[in-house]
Amino acid sequence: MTFINKLSAAWTANDSLLCVGLDPDMAKLPARFQNDPQGIYHFCREIIDATADLACSFKPQIAYFAALSAEGQLQQICDYVREHYPHIPLIMDAKRGDIGATARQYAREAYDRYGADAVTVNPYMGFDSVEPYMEWADRGVIILCRTSNAGGSDLQFLDVGGKPLYQHVAQLVAHKWNRNGQCALVVGATFPEELAQVRAIVGDMPLLVPGIGAQGGDIAATVKSGRTAHGAGMMINSSRAILYAAPQAGEDFAMAARRVAQETRDAINQYRR
Numbered sequence: 623m624t625f626i627n628k629l630s631a632a633w634t635a636n637d638s639l640l641c642v643g644l645d646p647d648m649a650k651l652p653a654r655f656q657n658d659p660q661g662i663y664h665f666c667r668e669i670i671d672a673t674a675d676l677a678c679s680f681k682p683q684i685a686y687f688a689a690l691s692a693e694g695q696l697q698q699i700c701d702y703v704r705e706h707y708p709h710i711p712l713i714m715d716a717k718r719g720d721i722g723a724t725a726r727q728y729a730r731e732a733y734d735r736y737g738a739d740a741v742t743v744n745p746y747m748g749f750d751s752v753e754p755y756m757e758w759a760d761r762g763v764i765i766l767c768r769t770s771n772a773g774g775s776d777l778q779f780l781d782v783g784g785k786p787l788y789q790h791v792a793q794l795v796a797h798k799w800n801r802n803g804q805c806a807l808v809v810g811a812t813f814p815e816e817l818a819q820v821r822a823i824v825g826d827m828p829l830l831v832p833g834i835g836a837q838g839g840d841i842a843a844t845v846k847s848g849r850t851a852h853g854a855g856m857m858i859n860s861s862r863a864i865l866y867a868a869p870q871a872g873e874d875f876a877m878a879a880r881r882v883a884q885e886t887r888d889a890i891n892q893y894r895r
């Protein structure tokens with residue numbers, strides 16, 4: 623099954639456009655995980671079990687693991703999702719970008735080592751830096767377009783021939799690069815007007831949309847701007863707001879994560895149709 627088919631099935635199965643981000647920050651984990659050599663794995667596993675029926679995808683951000691030399695635990699997490707929730711797409715957020723020969727190694731890392739269904743990629747070095755990922759025709763290639771951070775405007779908003787650069791990226795990916803129908807784009811929830819512009823350019827192409835929750839993006843505006851005619855088409859990511867939902871020590875973190883994930887999924891669904 624391709625990434626896009628798996629994602630469509632997960633949207634329907636869990637009635638959800640919510641992508642649960644896995645960004646484990648050791649300083650924010652409950653104490654029992656900080657004293658456990660396998661703490662990152664155990665924490666993420668509990669989050670996954672608590673939210674798997676509410677999510678359309680899981681998105682580990684590789685930096686949180688690499689910074690702690692915890693790639694082994696990331697591998698265990700990916701194995702766990704594939705074994706216990708094989709219908710939920712796994713997105714490796716790595717934002718890779720390099721020459722073709724190196725890109726092929728990054729693709730092997732994401733798809734073969736971690737078994738990810740999709741990986742995030744930076745388009746700045748052009749098509750030959752993205753093409754190696756497409757050799758895995760059943761996997762997704764999620765390309766940065768209009769990122770959620772304020773500084774994204776420094777380059778992505780540059781006027782290029784009368785249009786901002788991010789619109790060129792959307793057009794290029796939708797009309798030239800997406801030969802196998804495996805591409806998606808990253809567009810931040812913090813810029814709903816640009817999200818609507820991108821949706822108008824790319825048709826039904828899936829969009830990974832970070833920026834709700836901790837970054838303050840408005841859920842109603844995000845969904846209204848980014849949904850397809852079928853009320854889907856998005857993986858709306860929330861990481862910290864779910865992972866660290868427990869307001870104080872003592873509250874069960876997994877129950878709190880589930881509560882916030884459910885509230886977020888339901889808030890998104892209010893504006894889908």
Ligand SMILES: O=c1ccn([C@@H]2O[C@H](COP(=O)(O)O)[C@@H](O)[C@H]2O)c(=O)[nH]1
Nearest residue numbers: 683769770771832835836837860861862
């Ligand atoms: O434009 C982008 C692209 C990726 N991200 C990533 O998404 C999550 C957001 O985490 P929150 O805690 O929900 O803010 C994180 O992994 C980022 O690296 C993004 O925020 N914006």
